[in-house]
Amino acid sequence: MRSENQSIEDRESRIAILHHLSSILKLLSAFILLTSSLLTSSLFSAQQADLEDQARQIAAELRCPVCQNLSAGDSPSELAQQMRALILQQLKEGKSRDQIKAYFVSKYGDWVLLAPPAKGFGLLVWVLPYVVAAAGIVLVLLAVRRWAGRKERREPVAVEPSLIAQVKRESVIEASPPTELESGSPRAELLQEQARLYADMRELDFDYRAGKLSETDYQDLRNALETEAAVVLKKLELSPARHAAAPKASETRSAAGKQTVATEKASRPGWRLVAGGAFLLLFGITVGVLLTKSVRPRGSEQDSMTGDFLTGTGPGGIGSSSGMAGMEMKGPLSKDLPALLTQGRAAYEKQEWPKAIDAFKNALALDPNQPEAHTYMGLILAQAGHADGALMAFDRALSADPKFPLALWGKGMLLYRAKEDLSGARDTLQRLLQSMPPGAEKDQLQKTIAEISERASRQKGDSKKAATGASPPLSQGIRGTITVDPKLKSKIDGQLVLFIIAYSAGSTAGPPLAVKKIEHPVFPLTYALGPESVMMPGLSLSGKVRVTVRLDKDGNPMTKEAGNLAGEFKKNPVAIGSQNVDIVIDRVL
Amino acid sequence: MAWRRVLITLAVILPLIGILAYGFMRDPRYINSPLIGRPATPFTVTLFDGNKLTLADLRGKAVFLNFWASWCPPCRAEARELEAAWQRFKDSDVVFLGIDIQDTEEDARAFLREFNITYPNGRDLSGKVAVDYGVWGIPETFFLDAQGRITYKHVGSLGSALIIAKLDEARRGIVSTKEGKGAYSSVR
Numbered sequence: 172m173r174s175e176n177q178s179i180e181d182r183e184s185r186i187a188i189l190h191h192l193s194s195i196l197k198l199l200s201a202f203i204l205l206t207s208s209l210l211t212s213s214l215f216s217a218q219q220a221d222l223e224d225q226a227r228q229i230a231a232e233l234r235c236p237v238c239q240n241l242s243a244g245d246s247p248s249e250l251a252q253q254m255r256a257l258i259l260q261q262l263k264e265g266k267s268r269d270q271i272k273a274y275f276v277s278k279y280g281d282w283v284l285l286a287p288p289a290k291g292f293g294l295l296v297w298v299l300p301y302v303v304a305a306a307g308i309v310l311v312l313l314a315v316r317r318w319a320g321r322k323e324r325r326e327p328v329a330v331e332p333s334l335i336a337q338v339k340r341e342s343v344i345e346a347s348p349p350t351e352l353e354s355g356s357p358r359a360e361l362l363q364e365q366a367r368l369y370a371d372m373r374e375l376d377f378d379y380r381a382g383k384l385s386e387t388d389y390q391d392l393r394n395a396l397e398t399e400a401a402v403v404l405k406k407l408e409l410s411p412a413r414h415a416a417a418p419k420a421s422e423t424r425s426a427a428g429k430q431t432v433a434t435e436k437a438s439r440p441g442w443r444l445v446a447g448g449a450f451l452l453l454f455g456i457t458v459g460v461l462l463t464k465s466v467r468p469r470g471s472e473q474d475s476m477t478g479d480f481l482t483g484t485g486p487g488g489i490g491s492s493s494g495m496a497g498m499e500m501k502g503p504l505s506k507d508l509p510a511l512l513t514q515g516r517a518a519y520e521k522q523e524w525p526k527a528i529d530a531f532k533n534a535l536a537l538d539p540n541q542p543e544a545h546t547y548m549g550l551i552l553a554q555a556g557h558a559d560g561a562l563m564a565f566d567r568a569l570s571a572d573p574k575f576p577l578a579l580w581g582k583g584m585l586l587y588r589a590k591e592d593l594s595g596a597r598d599t600l601q602r603l604l605q606s607m608p609p610g611a612e613k614d615q616l617q618k619t620i621a622e623i624s625e626r627a628s629r630q631k632g633d634s635k636k637a638a639t640g641a642s643p644p645l646s647q648g649i650r651g652t653i654t655v656d657p658k659l660k661s662k663i664d665g666q667l668v669l670f671i672i673a674y675s676a677g678s679t680a681g682p683p684l685a686v687k688k689i690e691h692p693v694f695p696l697t698y699a700l701g702p703e704s705v706m707m708p709g710l711s712l713s714g715k716v717r718v719t720v721r722l723d724k725d726g727n728p729m730t731k732e733a734g735n736l737a738g739e740f741k742k743n744p745v746a747i748g749s750q751n752v753d754i755v756i757d758r759v760l
Numbered sequence: 761m762a763w764r765r766v767l768i769t770l771a772v773i774l775p776l777i778g779i780l781a782y783g784f785m786r787d788p789r790y791i792n793s794p795l796i797g798r799p800a801t802p803f804t805v806t807l808f809d810g811n812k813l814t815l816a817d818l819r820g821k822a823v824f825l826n827f828w829a830s831w832c833p834p835c836r837a838e839a840r841e842l843e844a845a846w847q848r849f850k851d852s853d854v855v856f857l858g859i860d861i862q863d864t865e866e867d868a869r870a871f872l873r874e875f876n877i878t879y880p881n882g883r884d885l886s887g888k889v890a891v892d893y894g895v896w897g898i899p900e901t902f903f904l905d906a907q908g909r910i911t912y913k914h915v916g917s918l919g920s921a922l923i924i925a926k927l928d929e930a931r932r933g934i935v936s937t938k939e940g941k942g943a944y945s946s947v948r
Contacts, residue, residue, distance in 0.1 A: 236791060236896035237946045249862050249948040250896070253887030278894040280794040443762070457777075465784045559837065566836065592840060594876055690809075691873045 226259040229268055233275055234283050242285055334401040342372040342400070358410045361403055368400040508537050515547055524551055542568040546578040553581065558589040579603035587619075593627040598693055624652070628697035647712055648701035649673070649745060651752030653720055655694045659736055659756060667692070667722045667736075671700055676715035676744035685712055692722075694756075715744040720754050735760045789946065793894050793913050797935045800825070800904050801892040805859060805882030808869060813857065813880060815908070822930040823904035824849075824856045824923070827884075827895050829863045830871035834943045835899045838917035839875035845923040846879040853906075854927055856880070861890045861898065862948050890947070897944040903930040911935045916942025 230244035235251040243251045254275075261271050275283045287293030372393065379389040515530030528551060534544040549564030562585060568578035579599055587596035600620050607613045653671070655663060669692040673685040685704040689696065702712055722736040738756035745752055800823075804814040815823070826842060828835040846856045856879035860868045865883065872881060884890050893902060903912040903926045911930045914922070922940070929936065 236894075237789070237948065239788060250887065250890070254891060256886065257888060257891060275891075277794065278891060279791055279896070280894075282791050446766070461781070461784055563833070563837065590840065592876075595840075595874075 222259060222262050225268070226255055226262055229258050229262075229271055230255050232272065232285055234279075234285050236279055236283065330398055330401040330405065334404050335397050338397050338400040338404060342369045342397075358407070361407050361410065365400060365403045365407065368396055368403065372396050372400070508534055508541070511537070512541075512543055515544065519547055519551070524554075527551060540567075540571040542572040542575040542578060545571070546575060546581060549578065549581050549585075553585050553589070558585060561585055562590070574602070574606050576603055576606065587623055593623050593630065594693060597623045597627065624695060624697060647747065648699055649716070649718065649747060649749050649752045650697070650699045651740075651750070651754060653692075653694065653696045653698060653738075653754045653756065655736070656738075656755055656757040659759065662734075662736060662759070663694075663722070667724055669696070670721045670723055671698055671704075672719050672721065673700055673704075673712070673716040674719070676717055684716060712747045715746050717743040718745060718752055718754065719743075720756060721760075722756060789896070790915075790941075791894065791896050793939050795894055795902075795910050796913055796937075796939060798910055800902065800908050800910050801889075802908075803889045803892065805884060805889065807880050807882040808872065809880075811880075813882060815857075818855050818857075818904075819908055820853070820906050822854045822906060822927060823902075823908075824854065824927060824930075825893075825902040825904060826856070826858045827861055827890060827893065827898050827900045828858055828871075829861055829898055829947075830867040831863065832898045832945045834917040834945055836871075836875075837943070838899060838919075839871070839877065841918060841920045841923065843875060843877050843879070845920055845927075846877075848924075849927060850879070853931065858882070859884050859889055861887065861895065895947060897946050899944065903927060905930045905933045905935075907933070909933070909935070913939040914942065915939060916944035918942065 227244050230251070231242045233243040233254065235241045235243045235246035235248060235254070237248050237250050238246045241251075243254045245251075258271055261274065266274075272284070281288055281293065287296055289297045375384075375389065375392055375396065378384050384392075511530050511534040515527050515534065518524075518527035518530060527547065531544040531547050531551075534541050535548075538544075545564045545568035549561040549568065552558075552564055553561035562582065565578045565582035565585065568575050569582065572578075579602055583596050583599035583603060586592040586599060590596075597620055600616060600623070604613065604616055604620065607616065653669070669689040671687040671689070672683045675684045685700055687698065687700050687704040689698070700712075700718070705712060717739070719737060719739040724734060736756050737758045737760055738754050740752050740754050800815065802815050804812055806812055824845075828839075842856070842858075849856070858877065858879065858881035860871075860881060860883045863883070868881075868883065871877075893900070897915050899915075899917055901914045901918055902910050903914075905911050911934060912926045914926070926936070
């Protein structure tokens with residue numbers, strides 16, 4: 172009993188140990204799994220981070236093509252972001268740093284490198300600083316040598332003994348300094364130098380007699396001074412007014428001699444002053460003109476501040492700089508926007524174009540998005556025959572106010588008359604029609620739209636004739652106009668596809684006889700369903716058909732989903748060859 | 761002595777003024793493309809109608825490749841001219857292809873609708889195609905000959921006269937030496 176119990180206990184404990192063990196094993200394996208996965212994931216993320224780091228480094232060496240002085244690494248622009256993504260992708264593909272940089276250089280040229288390559292014009296950037304530094308050092312060395320050279324020149328030089336004798340003679344005589352030649356000409360300087368040296372000699376003699384100097388010192392100093400004075404004397408002999416060489420002679424100088432020295436003195440520094448002043452003035456004017464003409468206020472964050480006449484990138488903020496300048500000239504009178512507009516309108520009515528342009532320009536300077544001013548500018552431009560400029564002005568007006576009637580009218584008529592863009596014109600005028608109060612004007616507009624539609628359909632026929640060689644004879648097709656019920660207009664989304672479907676009149680089921688697909692239809696739409704739209708080869712359009720249309724959301728003619736719009740010809744079936752098969756889309760499926 | 765000094769001063773200052781003037785006279789953001797005369801990089805785009813178009817499939821035809829965005833005013837300015845040119849050339853051995861960059865699909869579709877553009881257009885979502893063609897300002901247009909070589913590049917809006925002339929050159933395989941320039945706006 173006991174042993175039995177024991178054996179049972181044993182078994183139980185063994186089982187418990189086994190359980191324990193297996194749970195430990197499970198835990199262990201889970202732990203290993205976890206750490207290994209953690210390890211690999213952290214390895215992976217480390218690798219990823221490393222790649223991203225490399226990508227950033229490469230981007231930092233590339234110029235952002237749409238920025239100024241920003242690297243592709245620093246720029247927040249969309250293109251720079253895309254460049255960074257491309258770099259990362261190429262790194263993942265295993266491309267090297269040089270390969271990636273070479274890829275961008277092959278697309279954008281060396282321009283894209285922030286550090287230009289050391290060749291061609293780029294070499295200048297690398298070399299010039301060193302050249303300038305070297306030139307600077309050479310310049311300093313030269314200057315120092317010159318200063319040192321000046322002192323060296325004072326060392327005794329061999330001079331003619333006759334000159335020394337002359338110096339000895341003249342130095343004893345106390346002469347009045349040449350006061351009238353105080354400065355200016357080199358000759359006057361020499362004379363002054365000479366007078367100074369003679370005075371020094373006399374002082375030296377006095378000191379020697381007073382016993383302040385030893386015999387040898389006196390002789391050395393005296394010799395040095397005499398040599399120096401002799402050199403000066405030599406120079407004086409060589410200078411033009413030889414007869415006025417000695418200070419003694421200055422008293423006997425002729426009036427003519429005096430005059431030449433005087434003019435020499437006055438003219439030289441004056442000439443320098445004038446030339447320097449003129450150069451400074453010219454430099455100032457050039458820099459001033461260049462700066463004001465080539466720098467402009469940024470029109471937007473994307474805009475550059477260089478531009479206009481030098482770079483030819485065109486004005487950035489239209490009306491901001493030129494308009495402002497005009498306004499300042501006009502003074503405080505034209506600060507009031509409504510007044511400006513009235514003034515402009517009045518001038519426009521009287522056909523005073525320059526006055527009208529001025530007024531609207533000033534209005535645009537006050538409010539760059541003023542739709543009326545843009546519209547009138549457009550009308551004036553259209554009058555002058557600048558259709559493209561006018562169209563731009565109308566578009567600007569419409570971007571500020573999409574329903575501005577005058578701009579819609581101007582754009583529509585311009586597209587119709589000048590640009591021959593019939594569908595665009597019809598589109599624009601239709602938009603105007605929607606917001607117009609009923610009246611004679613609206614009727615007139617409707618007439619114009621009808622006229623455009625008619626011309627468009629005629630033109631379509633013509634172009635088809637030209638394209639296929641011969642227009643399908645009417646006997647083989649049907650034509651008409653498709654319109655949308657005004658109540659359903661709000662449900663039309665431009666992304667829809669229109670199907671014009673003709674079923675054989677006899678059969679109620681089965682595939683359609685002919686289908687025509689029109690993407691992004693614009694209503695009212697003139698259509699022609701001819702033999703080219705027949706579904707099955709061999710069949711022909713003949714007899715009577717039922718015509719329906721469907722505006723499909725997904726563009727798949729096989730499915731009919733809820734929300735599709737449909738309509739059919741009210742007098743179905745219709746004989747092939749009929750005109751005016753006009754259909755109104757009036758049902759929601 | 762004085763004359764020499766003036767000459768030396770001028771010799772130092774004039775080149776400096778020259779460099780300054782050169783710097784002012786350039787648009788620092790204008791990039792001369794190195795791609796003219798080189799083979800066009802192959803790509804595949806998904807067109808707005810859902811089909812895929814591969815450039816290599818157009819070998820044998822001259823290609824008019826236009827990069828645009830709905831927010832760019834010069835692109836708007838040229839849109840009508842481009843469509844008119846397409847209508848003129850569509851029955852000949854010329855293919856027009858528009859690539860919309862940095863744009864939303866909705867805006868791009870509205871743009872195509874507004875100008876009734878019928879030639880194939882696709883979107884470059886990653887910017888890879890744009891970078892492959894060194895695009896930095898739009899509109900940018902590349903003319904490719906039948907061998908897929910870039911014969912001409914134009915930055916800025918195009919007029920019909922230039923389109924006709926350059927397409928004619930592309931069809932005959934004549935490579936221009938320099939790119940052309942009109943009004944453009946910078947890529948974002």
